[in-house]
Amino acid sequence: MTSSSLESLGPFRQLSEGSRKLLRRGAVLVQCGPPAPILQPGQSISGAYFVVRGRLRVYAIAPDGTEATLYFISPGETCVFALNSLFNDLRYPAWVQAEAGTTVALIPGPVFRELFQKEPSIQDVTVRALSTLVFRLMEELEEVHAYKLDQRLANLLLIHASAAGELAMTQQRMAAHLGTTREVVARLIREFVAQGYVETGRGVTRIKNADGLARLIAASA
Amino acid sequence: MTSSSLESLGPFRQLSEGSRKLLRRGAVLVQCGPPAPILQPGQSISGAYFVVRGRLRVYAIAPDGTEATLYFISPGETCVFALNSLFNDLRYPAWVQAEAGTTVALIPGPVFRELFQKEPSIQDVTVRALSTLVFRLMEELEEVHAYKLDQRLANLLLIHASAAGELAMTQQRMAAHLGTTREVVARLIREFVAQGYVETGRGVTRIKNADGLARLIAASA
DNA sequence: ACTGCTGTGTAGCTTTTGGTACAGACCGCC
DNA sequence: GGCGGTCTGTACCAAAAGCTACACAGCAGT
Structure with missing residues (x-):
């Protein structure tokens, strides 16, 4: 070299x-x-x-x-x-x-x-x-x-998303990152979808409302 | 100086x-x-x-x-x-x-x-x-x-106890150390007492069965 | 002895998280 | 098209941990 x-x-x-x-x-x-x-x-x-x-x-x-x-x-x-x-x-x-x-x-x-x-x-x-x-x-x-899983997941999405607001990562990998299981991630993401914060696809999560996620993280409860 | x-x-x-x-x-x-x-x-x-x-x-x-x-x-x-x-x-x-x-x-x-x-x-x-x-x-x-609170508490007791097996620390301080609340610590210690692992006093916890605590920590569940 | 403070013991409830189980969707490959 | 693998969606139950509330015990100071 x-x-x-x-x-x-x-x-x-x-x-x-x-x-x-x-x-x-x-x-x-x-x-x-x-x-x-x-x-x-x-x-x-x-x-x-x-x-x-x-x-x-x-x-x-x-x-x-x-x-x-x-x-x-x-x-x-x-x-x-x-x-x-x-x-x-x-x-x-x-x-x-x-x-x-x-x-x-x-x-x-x-x-x-x-x-x-x-x-x-x-x-x-x-x-x-x-x-x-x-x-x-x-x-x-x-x-x-200090933070609950939903807040940590929201943070993960915001931090690791591309400039276009996409995160190419399976839920299994998100779970491994956060130290939890896939089912829990799926449940939390379902909630995010219901709130209109994100959209899901196979192996990809798209952020639709970054402010919503940010507010979730900031919430002290 | x-x-x-x-x-x-x-x-x-x-x-x-x-x-x-x-x-x-x-x-x-x-x-x-x-x-x-x-x-x-x-x-x-x-x-x-x-x-x-x-x-x-x-x-x-x-x-x-x-x-x-x-x-x-x-x-x-x-x-x-x-x-x-x-x-x-x-x-x-x-x-x-x-x-x-x-x-x-x-x-x-x-x-x-x-x-x-x-x-x-x-x-x-x-x-x-x-x-x-x-x-x-x-x-x-x-x-x-990787560990649950009871295991982390057992570890705290073993690590910080004096040679005589005494830990001069209030439950409030143990809770602060572990990032939890006093009530939870009290509940776990109650269980330890029931198992005969420790004895409690005001501001002090005495270890009666270190092996029991060690086994608890080692348990994978 | 009375008072106040700090520390412990306990009960009951709620929320959060984990575990199990299974159905269905998407994808590539033969 | 059929097949197998991976990924996602979801329902239900169990365990763990946090929250609230209160009783009581030890200790120090007056």
């Missing part, structure tokens, strides 16, 4: 100095066609990850088999889950899954550690990445305990 | 090099008698915190007023909540409260940033602290979605 081909990638140009340095040194590109599992709990980490295109989903699986998304890692973000394990010699405690068409740059552990020692810009990138992750996790934890 | 008096403090001797360097440079000790709020959401951070004695509790408050503990910071740990805001110029999104008898060392923001640039040992301390926090938050998030 040369730096020129890396630089030809879309988001690369907007990256910080630290991120570019990371990628120029020993990064190996990994492409995913279909959604694919990358890490399982207990697996040791072979390096630091950097999302070039697509998205990674980090999630937990309960003993009864239900999933729940912990957080996402979007393009241009250093993949912090690796850093934890790289520095603390801990096993990673969650599953990681790449969405379809995701490209990930893998920086070998020793290379990353060496760069982290020498380069202030890479320290900066690292701390920012961890810091952002902490915020994201705190937000998620707060959301889980 | 001189380094000699800092070193006289109990946990100080076991600290890492980075932590000691942090404390020798411009740390201001802050003592708390009774439990006291330290930070409120939106408050900007004046420096990095380091817990010398006692414990900090970081928690969220839902619109309806119920609290939920996000994580604790124990003695000898760099207080990472500050680092987020120090590096990202973000406001801190949660409340922080010091338990009774807590001593916190406050390192001014500029001093910390300067040390972070120069000292590898301080970079190390910082990354470890953030990393640990990420793990703690992930664990908590997983627990919230």
